[in-house]
Amino acid sequence: MSTLALPSLPAARGRRPLPGFGLSLGLGLAWLSLVVLLPLAALAVRAAGLGLDGWLRAVQDPRVQASLKLSFGAALLAAALASLAGALVAWVLVRYRFPGRRLLDALVDLPFALPTAVAGIALTAIYSANGWMGRWLEPAGLKIAYAPAGIVIALVFIGLPFAVRTVQPVLEALGREQEEAAASLGASRLTTLRRVILPELLPALLTGFSLAFARGLGEYGSVIFIAGNLPYKTEIAPLLITIRLEEYDYNGAIAIAALLLAASFLCLLAINAIPSLFAHERREQRHDA
């Protein structure tokens, strides 16, 4: 893919649409600091004010631990499901032409636009015991609303656009030539998928996964309606932050928030490290060959 060098236009050489590298960088960093770094730094500073003692107490509280376990577990599972479903949706949108494709393409972004509380209320209406789906699922022993399953479904819903939109452009750029080449060399469909398509998609898949995961971890609005919010069972960490605030316990809230932030940062770092590990492995394979 990268072997095809674009012819550089003479007018573009040495001229950038934005004035001065220094100015652009300065403004860019200033904006980033103002919008992202400053609030996060404020959180870190306030969390540091708690001292190790306050931190440890927050970490060791069994209810906090239960909610963190639930939040991380549900967000990971939901991100995985959203990645699977998202890749499939992206594939269908890129590779097939059918009536209503444009509409479907536009629909994908809807969870972005919808206030998440609305999504939560709608999902609860569908999956609760007297809802469209709940009335069939619940007698069959599948409890979704007011159970962890409901949390996962809400998180898949809000995470899906990330998974689709990160994979879609890569699939579009991939083209069919490589698949045709693989087929002409006698590769089966499965081998083509595994050896040709998946490696190209993997970085995009992982990006979508980590975005959906991060979004799911902090999600509040859509989850609290469907979760049931029972302590130790279906209480997510963001709700526990809200509960601490309702107790006017700003420090307690910040302790959990900082914990969530640190843990999710580590998770994202780990997820983002996977593609480079993978690329390294592939380079070695190529050397072997």
Place this chain on the structure above:
Amino acid sequence: MKTLLSSFALAFALAAGTASAKDVELLNVSYDPTREFYAEVNTAFAAQWKQQTGETLKIRASHGGSGKQARSVIDGLEADVVTLALAADIDAIASNGKLLPANWQTRLPHQSSPYTSTIVFLVRKGNPKGVRDWGDLVKPGVAVITPNPKTSGGARWNYLAAWAWASQQYRDGGKVVDYLTRLFKNVPVLDTGARGSTTTFVERGIGDVLLAWENEALLTLNDPATRGKFEIVVPSLSIKAEPPVAWVDKNVAKHGTRKQAEAYLRFLYTPEGQRLAAKHGYRPAEPDKVPAAELARFPQVKQVTIDNAFGGWKKTQAEHFADGGFFDRIYQPK
């Protein structure tokens, strides 16, 4: 450019001019289910104020969860008056925000609560589970819907009403905690606010009993969409829910609205204010100011108060709802 600037200046002068022409604004920061009630109070009071003083009052109202509203005021929402679900929330504004004196509750009659309510049970038509009193709520197979006392001011009254009944019934601390533990074991969904619980019970059809403020239960009973589907059960003992009101001294001083804010709150104690409260399902603090026919919807209930049964909100808040309090103990895994 010059014309643009001058037109801006003109618009600004106009806006300032109209504002100075005796146009006063009041912001009432209230809790969730008072929306319709205060909409009527605001119109009525503004009309009366105009007649008495010639001043045009614009009253804006903000509604939300009581605790959340209190926090907004602490964090800088410039409320002239607050009308919240419980005194603890205004206490928090006094202690955390230092926006009004600690003795605010003594400034208006009836501990600054012009209307009250009580906690009742809303059950499905015909009361299929035969729920008569608090003791029935812990029976196996009875699902109880109540919001989380941690996130909902209203839910604290529910919890305390159950506690009050259990302490009279068992007269033993351990048994009371045990009763509440069993009660909350029967709660399948813990919504974050009272309106959420009502939705869970009424729209989703979850649960057999909804613990609700009487005014909310009356609202559901009279709603054309749900009429005939529910009935109210009045327990043998309940709590007097006292949603208090106060002007916020720092903010009214800043806005120069002290006079208007105080008159607005005192209006709630007039026959008209009391009648509006009764109309919206609240029990008037001074029932003799309201025609007897309009009081008929409120049955006699034996009620304890937060002061005589629990020793006031400060103590209750710390003992029951703070981190590590009784409510946390109820949810401790065994």
